[in-house]
Amino acid sequence: QVQLVESGGGVVQPGGSLRLSCLVSGFTFSTDAMHWVRQAPGKGLEWLALMNYDGSDVQYVDSVKGRFTISRDNSKNTLYLQMNSLRPEDTGVYYCVKDAKGSLDYWGQGTLVTVSS
Amino acid sequence: DVVMTQSPLSLPVTLGQPASISCRSSQSLVHSDGNTYLNWFQQRPGQSPRRLIYKVSNRDSGVPDRFSGSGSGTDFTLKISRVEAEDVGIYYCMQGTHWPWTFGQGTKVEIK
Numbered sequence: 578q579v580q581l582v583e584s585g586g587g588v589v590q591p592g593g594s595l596r597l598s599c600l601v602s603g604f605t606f607s608t609d610a611m612h613w614v615r616q617a618p619g620k621g622l623e624w625l626a627l628m629n630y631d632g633s634d635v636q637y638v639d640s641v642k643g644r645f646t647i648s649r650d651n652s653k654n655t656l657y658l659q660m661n662s663l664r665p666e667d668t669g670v671y672y673c674v675k676d677a678k679g680s681l682d683y684w685g686q687g688t689l690v691t692v693s694s
Numbered sequence: 695d696v697v698m699t700q701s702p703l704s705l706p707v708t709l710g711q712p713a714s715i716s717c718r719s720s721q722s723l724v725h726s727d728g729n730t731y732l733n734w735f736q737q738r739p740g741q742s743p744r745r746l747i748y749k750v751s752n753r754d755s756g757v758p759d760r761f762s763g764s765g766s767g768t769d770f771t772l773k774i775s776r777v778e779a780e781d782v783g784i785y786y787c788m789q790g791t792h793w794p795w796t797f798g799q800g801t802k803v804e805i806k
Contacts, residue, residue, distance in 0.1 A: 591735075595704075612795075621784075621786065621797055621798075621799050621800045622735075622737075622743065622764055622786055622788070622797045622800075624788070624794055624795040624796065626769065627792070627795075636794065637794070638792050638794040639794070650792040670740060672743075674704065677729075677745075677748065677750070679725065679729065679731030679733075679748075679790035679791065680731060680733045680745065680748040680749070680788075680790050681733070681735075681743075681745060681788070682745055682748075682754075683791075687741065687742055694725055
């Protein structure tokens with residue numbers, strides 16, 4: 578069955594960096610686009626970034642553009658999110674999500690990122 | 695960016711009664727390929743979101759048929775024909791037509 582397992586979350590100071598990973602199984606990772614979506618504590622969902630199947634196309638929401646970088650290693654079935662210049666408002670649960678052409682069909686369990694001094 | 699506006703934001707419902715959630719977009723969600731990428735997700739307490747409906751009205755495998763989606767252009771609706779206890783949670787609409795993809799604020803469904 579499809580599984581997406583995020584890791585790498587934790588507590589980081591404002592201005593710091595963190596790299597999230599998402600190990601996937603149960604589908605052919607190298608043929609699917611992938612996304613990151615986050616959810617601030619007690620708040621709604623915010624789409625962050627997309628990378629297409631081979632890394633040649635990326636999209637970001639303005640709030641993370643220039644600070645966050647999505648990447649992937651198809652040989653390791655792993656999606657990444659490099660987060661730099663972190664702010665308190667970046668605190669939340671970060672989900673790795675499989676693309677389904679205009680939709681998001683499979684979600685990971687999420688990893689919590691806390692930006693605080 | 696496309697703004698997705700849901701109403702109501704809170705929906706107390708009696709078990710066995712119907713429920714309806716509206717989602718309106720600030721611009722048409724018809725893609726240049728002819729499809730309308732409007733999705734509905736359910737997030738139960740303490741869980742990750744789960745997709746219920748894609749392309750306006752297509753129900754995901756395993757989703758009970760009491761859930762249905764409808765609408766077109768900028769105006770969409772999720773209906774639950776008879777609410778059950780397991781339907782408690784927050785429901786989000788999301789558009790996948792225009793970058794960046796955007797979600798509605800969420801509608802909290804609870805049992806009266």
